[in-house]
Amino acid sequence: MGLLHDKVAVITGAARGQGEAEARLFHAEGASVILTDITDSGARIAEELGDRAVFCRHDVSSVTDWQQVAQVARDNFGRVDILVNNAGVTGYEPVDAIDPAAMQRYLDIHLFAALHGIQAMVPLMTAGGSIINVASTAALRGYPHYVGYGVSKWALRGLTRYASHDLVGRNIRINTILPGGVETPMLLRDDDGDLIDAARAAVPMKRFGTAEELAQTALFLASDRSSYTTGAEFVVDGGLNA
Ligand SMILES: NC(=O)c1ccc[n+]([C@@H]2O[C@H](COP(=O)([O-])OP(=O)(O)OC[C@H]3O[C@@H](n4cnc5c(N)ncnc54)[C@H](O)[C@@H]3O)[C@@H](O)[C@H]2O)c1
Structure with a gap:
């Protein structure tokens, strides 16, 4: 099983x-999956999974x-056990030039999205639920x-720690990867040869991670194998920050 x-x-x-890698792995491990994305190509993956x-x-x-995602979850499966707040966008702007609207957009997609997700999904979650x-x-x-990307991810990290205290009474765990x-595509989009080669060479493992490797960490946190883990942070970086 x-x-x-x-x-x-x-x-x-x-x-x-x-x-995508998380959806495929979770499905292979027996979960029912609701794939969401701003682009429609996720529909093809859902069809393929069947x-x-x-x-x-x-x-x-x-x-x-x-609210629409919550409705889809209710209509198709009646509840939610796992939420992965994974969607993200990146970009390079210095602090003295970033448009406040761009800063707000990073916060909307990384911080407020996770808050909206928690507020929409927790009512559908049973004890033992896991948010990643x-x-x-x-x-x-x-x-x-x-600064835009980085600060919004710092904020998401903080949200996770605070939320862990508020959700523990419902037996819902929440962790950060x-x-x-x-x-x-997020990383390879920036592929300009020398820069990406230097970044790869700086990693003690001398390579970047794969989506499938990150999905394995998410699987651990989604499953009951991490039943005593909440408010925690998992650095998955080939040893770069060790
Ligand atoms: N790739 C990396 O090197 C890297 C490193 C650190 C963290 N991350 C984080 O990992 C997560 C996954 O990124 P990835 O590497 O798979 O990147 P990716 O660009 O391949 O995938 C991101 C997905 O998010 C979707 N998305 C973007 N904005 C959205 C929105 N407003 N609503 C719904 N969906 C939206 C995109 O359509 C895309 O399918 C992101 O949060 C990213 O910040 C990635």
């Missing part, structure tokens, strides 16, 4: 990258869209020209 037998998982940003998989078009920054927030090793320190470089 799979590690997620009979569980219901909502995964945001599931049309590609880490979210039984126990549905797609919902979803902008994570929209409260109305979260995907932050970044950009929330461990500062970097040049990365902090990936380093992961070979997904």
Whole structure:
């Protein structure tokens, strides 16, 4: 029997990258999965997975869209056991030039989206539920020209710790994954040869992670194997921040 037998998982940003890998792995481990994304290509993945998989078009920054996801969960599966707040966007702006609207957008997609997700999904969650927030090793320190992305991931990390105290009484766990470089379109988009080679060489393992490796960490946190783990942070970066 799979590690997620009979569980219901909502995964945001599931049309590609880490979210897609999580949806595929969770489904293979027996979960019913609701794949959500702002782009419709997640529908193809849900169709491919077949039984126990549905797609919902979803902008994570929209409260109305979260209500729609809750409706899809209720209609199809009656409850939610696992929520992965995975959707994200990146970009480079220095602090003296970032447009406040761009800063707000990072916060909307990384911080407020997770808050909306918690508020929409917790009422559908049973005891033993698990919420996983995907932050970044950009929330461990500062970097040049990365203030919008980095600060919003720091905020998500903080939300997770505070939420763990408020949700523990309901027996709902909430944890953060902090990936380093992961070979997904988000990272490869910035592929300009020398820069990406230098970043790869700086990793003690001399490579970036794969979406599938990050999905394995999410699987541990989603499953009952992590039943004593809440408010915790998992750095998955090939040893870069060791
Ligand atoms: N790839 C890396 O190197 C890396 C490193 C650290 C953290 N992360 C984080 O991991 C998570 C997954 O990223 P990935 O590497 O799979 O990137 P990705 O770009 O491949 O996938 C991100 C997904 O999020 C979706 N998305 C973006 N905005 C959305 C919105 N408003 N509503 C719903 N969906 C939206 C995109 O359509 C896409 O499918 C992100 O939170 C990212 O910040 C990635």
